[in-house]
Amino acid sequence: MTIDTSDILAALVLTLELAGVTTLVLLVIGTPLAWWLARSRSLGADVVGTLVALPLVLPPTVLGFYLLIALGPDGLGGLAGVRSLAFSFSGLVAGSVVYSLPFVVQPIRNAFEAMGERPMEVAATLRASPLDRFFTVAIPLARSGFLTGAVLGFAHTVGEFGVVLMIGGNIPGETRVLSIAIFDYVEQLRYREAHLVAGGMLVFSFLVILAMARIGRNIGTVRP
C-alpha cells in the first residue's frame, strides 16, 4: 500500500492556515484584553480573566458541544442566514480562537504585569501620548510575552482535536486538519500514514517546546 501524500499535504496546509489565522486573530484581540487584565483591579477584570482561562480546564468536548449549538440554526448560523457556520473554515477559526485564547492572553498579560507601571510613567513625563507609549514602550518590553503567546497559540491550535472533531465534519481542504487525519488513518487501520503524521507532530511539538525554552533564555530577561 502506497502512502497518499497529497491527502496529508492538504491536511498539513490547512492546519498551518488555521493555526496562522487563529494566532493573528488572537494577537489582535488578545493584546488589548491582556493589557486591560494586567492593569485593572476591578471585579469585572477578574471575571473576564476567569472566562479567558476556562478553556484550559474545560474538556474540548464541552467547547465543541456549545460551539455546535452556537454555530447552528438557533445561533450564529441562523443570524447569518446560512443555517450553520459549523463545517467551515471560519467556523473552525471561531472555535480555535476560543480554544487557544488563554495560551495567547496569559503570556502577554504576564509580560505586561512584569513590566510594572514605571516605564509607562517615565514615558509619560517625556510627553509620549498613551497610544505612543503603548506601541513604543509597552509592546517592545513585553516582546517575550508576545513571542511566547504567538508560539503557544499556534502550537495549541495545531494540536487541537476534540473541538474540530465535533464541529468540523472532516471536509478535505476545509476542516480536515492533521489531528483529524490521524484519527481517520487509525480508524482505517492505515498505520503507515498514521505513523508518518503522528511522528511529524511529535517532532513539531518537541521543537516548539525547545523553542519556548530558548525564547525564555535569550529574551526573557529584559531589563527596562
Add this chain to the structure above:
Amino acid sequence: MNRFLPFSALAVVVSMASPAAAESTVVAVAANFTEPAREIAAAFSEKTGDTAELSFGSTGSLYAQIGQGAPYEVLLAADDERPARAVAEGLAVEGSQFTYAIGTLVLYSADAGRVTGPETLRDAAIGRIAIANPKTAPYGAAAVETMRKLGVYDALKGKIVEGSSIAQTFQFVSTGNAELGFVALSQITGREAGSRWVVPAEDHAPIRQDAVLLEAGSDNETASAFLDFLKGPEAAAIIERYGYGAAG
C-alpha cells in the same frame, strides 16, 4: 496533567491483572446499535442476573482498539467484514460469527416536511448533507452507494460532511447544523419530529450487522451467554422494534 499518567497506567495494569468477574462481560457495540443494545443488556441482566458492560464507537475505531488489545469480549459490529476479519486475524473465535440485525438507512432532517422522498436529494438548494465516514462506517458506505444509485452523488459531493460515527452524524443533523443526513432508522425510532425517507433496501448492499465472540471472551461464559441471548426471541423483538430487518 502529566502527573496523573503513572496513576492511569497503574489502573490499567491493575484492571488487567485481576480477571474480569465471572458474572460480567464487556461488549463493544457499533454506535448505530446504541439504543437497542442498552435495552438488550437490561433484559439480559434481568433474566440472568449477569451484566453486559457496553462500550460504543464506530465499528472502525472499535476494531482498531481490538487489534491493539482492548479488553472487549464481544463485538457487535455494524458490518460483516470486521467480524470476519477479526476471525481471520485470530482476534475472534472461529464459528462464533452471526448476523444479529440488518440495518436500515434513512434520510432524515430535523425540519418537518424537508424530506419527502428520493427527490429531496435532487433539490439544488441543499445546504449540507451529513453521512458517516464511508471508509469506516457501513452506514456511510451505504449512503454513498444510495446517492450513486440515484445519480446524485456528483452533485452532492461538495456538500457532504462526515461524522466519525453514525452517532455523530445524527448529532450533526439533529442539532440542525446539517440540513439533511443519512442516519440509522434505529436512531430516530420513537421520534415524531423532523422528516424522513426510509431508503429502500435494494438501493444499497444490505447492512448486515454481525456479532462475534472475541478471543478475550473465549473463556467467559457470560460472553457466550450474552451472544445466545442476542440470538433469542426477546432480543429479536427489541431489535425489530428499532427498525432493523430480521437477520436471516
